[in-house]
Amino acid sequence: MSPAPQDRWVFHRGEFVRASRAGLGPGTQALHYGTGVFEGIRAYAAHDGGDSLLFKAREHYTRLHASCRLLRLNLPHTVDELIDITRELIRRNDLTGDTYIRPLVYKLALEPGTPFGVRLSGVSTAVTVLALPMGDYSRAEGIRCGISSWRRVPDSALPARAKITGAYANNALAVDEATAAGYDEAILLDQRGAVAEASTANVFVVHAGKVATPGPDADILPGLTRAAVIRILADEAALTVAERTVQRSELLTADEVFLTGTGCQIVPVVEIDGRPVGDGTPGPLTTLVREVYQRAVRGADPRYRHWNTPVGLTDPTTDRSSAPA
Ligand SMILES: Cc1ncc(COP(=O)(O)O)c(C=O)c1O
Incomplete structure (x- = not known):
């Protein structure tokens, strides 16, 4: 135990x-x-x-x-x-x-x-x-997001691509504002007013079967889950994700929006600033990505085994003698 x-x-x-x-x-x-x-x-x-x-x-x-x-x-x-x-x-x-x-x-x-x-x-x-x-704490039924009034710290001030502890005060302010307003999570814009990322996750938008995510110049942490999802969409749906500027208005008119991150994994966004995303339920591409990702992380998909490193739970060389009973 x-x-x-x-x-x-x-x-x-x-x-x-x-x-x-x-x-x-x-x-x-x-x-x-x-x-x-x-x-x-x-x-x-x-x-x-x-x-x-x-x-x-x-x-x-x-x-x-x-x-x-x-x-x-x-x-x-x-x-x-x-x-x-x-x-x-x-x-x-x-x-x-x-x-x-x-x-x-x-x-x-x-x-x-x-x-x-x-x-x-x-x-x-x-x-x-x-x-x-x-x-898994992500909600299959989806979450409600608010667009933060706090802008993402620009790379010219504090590099977002490094996970610097002090920089997370920016994310904490955004989450605090969003939860105080009754949302589950915040989406931050960059200095230009374009979409950057969520507090600890990247953002994907789907419009008429096309998928986009803010590019590395949008003051984002280029997530490893984001990279996995780009790969999965190419393999499973023959889709090339556009890494480009994503406008705030695209979020509000999207068919699907989802977040990706190590913690939340793949989570559908079903409402943004009080407006339903698509029909207000998780969309088909989001659901597909969630399912393939869950198989991949558990080593059930041979295409993605190179992402898995076995822990070796039964390794006899581990010193368990001092572990609590
Ligand atoms: C600010 C921020 N953006 C995006 C992500 C997603 O990155 P990853 O998929 O590598 O966990 C994280 C989480 O690490 C994060 O803290």
């Missing part, structure tokens, strides 16, 4: 420790200045019941390395090492069902001789990886 949250193993500053013992000092630099980067990765119970499968682990850790370069974070583990740490963490925690993994790399402490203040150089780096059980 998986341990209680305080007893869970975390990988913290080079070793596996209990969550309750993974402390950080009040001087932790990333806490003051938002100078950390992170990833969100899912592992899924395999369709044949034998193992757990990390989804696009290599791509997530490659993106984490890129985010670190932007913030001058000295990540001491290779992509392969990070994958191994993650597999070990899942095994130690006995996370046999669907799991969410949160790797975090952040500025820790001023190095000797570095003066107090906001900076990227002269500050040490720390790595923490958490894993927790997380099932």
